[in-house]
Amino acid sequence: MSLPAVASYLRLELTLLDQTDDLLMAELWAWGTLGVEQTVGENGSRNVVAYFSDPLPTRLPDVGNPLWSHLGAELVRVELIEDEDWLAEYRRQARPVPVGEGFLIDPREDAEQLPAAGSRRLLRLPARSAFGTGSHESTRLAVGLLETIPVAGRRVLDVGTGSGILAFAAFCSGAEYVVGIDSDTVASLLAGQNGRLNDLSVHLLAGTLDSLRRGPLFDVALVNILPKRIRSDLPRLVEVLAPGAEAVFSGILAVEKEEVAADLAAVGFRHRSESRDRDWVAFHLELAAK
Numbered sequence: 001m002s003l004p005a006v007a008s009y010l011r012l013e014l015t016l017l018d019q020t021d022d023l024l025m026a027e028l029w030a031w032g033t034l035g036v037e038q039t040v041g042e043n044g045s046r047n048v049v050a051y052f053s054d055p056l057p058t059r060l061p062d063v064g065n066p067l068w069s070h071l072g073a074e075l076v077r078v079e080l081i082e083d084e085d086w087l088a089e090y091r092r093q094a095r096p097v098p099v100g101e102g103f104l105i106d107p108r109e110d111a112e113q114l115p116a117a118g119s120r121r122l123l124r125l126p127a128r129s130a131f132g133t134g135s136h137e138s139t140r141l142a143v144g145l146l147e148t149i150p151v152a153g154r155r156v157l158d159v160g161t162g163s164g165i166l167a168f169a170a171f172c173s174g175a176e177y178v179v180g181i182d183s184d185t186v187a188s189l190l191a192g193q194n195g196r197l198n199d200l201s202v203h204l205l206a207g208t209l210d211s212l213r214r215g216p217l218f219d220v221a222l223v224n225i226l227p228k229r230i231r232s233d234l235p236r237l238v239e240v241l242a243p244g245a246e247a248v249f250s251g252i253l254a255v256e257k258e259e260v261a262a263d264l265a266a267v268g269f270r271h272r273s274e275s276r277d278r279d280w281v282a283f284h285l286e287l288a289a290k
């Protein structure tokens, strides 16, 4: 089963018959409207537009139902609005990009032919709402540092897996097993689809680090998340890492590098190396023995 790329909505256009709209508003919210806007028509009429998810709640009266006039309004029109898949055009125009030394990422969906990857490992990651098709500096920096870490035979945790790109790169590099986790459920589901598309058996979970049991479960951590979104989870991350575990932290703006380095040192990470691409920085760190 693939996730729908778009959702659809219904737009109800109403004209107010009375000066007051209190009753109408109360009913629209009770029927589960997603939002309401008020406009004034060219002829000075006061109009209300209400949005509902498709299908409409069954309790909602049809056009012409006298209940509308009791509520002080006339239902003029119901329209189906197809949400747009904003990334469809990007997927059509995108081209495969080399990432790190060893990967070629193909963000297209229905390419007639797979690209020639040469000595690189091809990863097909169709651009969708989950972050991570290799176009962003933070992903490329993370893959670059991951390639310097011996992951073969080690247990890898990818926090904020997005499309799954780092988890897949670690798996392809011979990790014993890889767990990718993301607080965005849709990202985890899309990463799961990507895993199947590429025939890679990575474990993908929706949730935060709190969903993992405690204990030294991992030898390598990959974290490409804005520092302010992962800062409060750092002690939890340390709890699931083995002593001496290595970590890649990316998604760090160069201007906040010192502050982030201090936060990471405070929970026990030692600096090994770093790399930079324009405004972005990534760290390779090692966890001090506990």
Ligand SMILES: C[S@@+](CC[C@H](N)C(=O)[O-])C[C@H]1O[C@@H](n2cnc3c(N)ncnc32)[C@H](O)[C@@H]1O
Binding pocket: 130, 131, 132, 133, 134, 138, 139, 142, 159, 160, 161, 162, 163, 164, 165, 166, 181, 182, 183, 184, 187, 207, 208, 209, 224, 225, 226, 229, 230, 233, 251
């Ligand atoms: C910048 S994207 C990285 C995606 C991919 N790993 C990459 O390198 O391209 C960050 C991802 O982290 C997720 N995220 C943010 N805060 C999180 C948290 N505290 N725990 C787990 N996932 C988180 C977001 O939903 C998003 O998918």
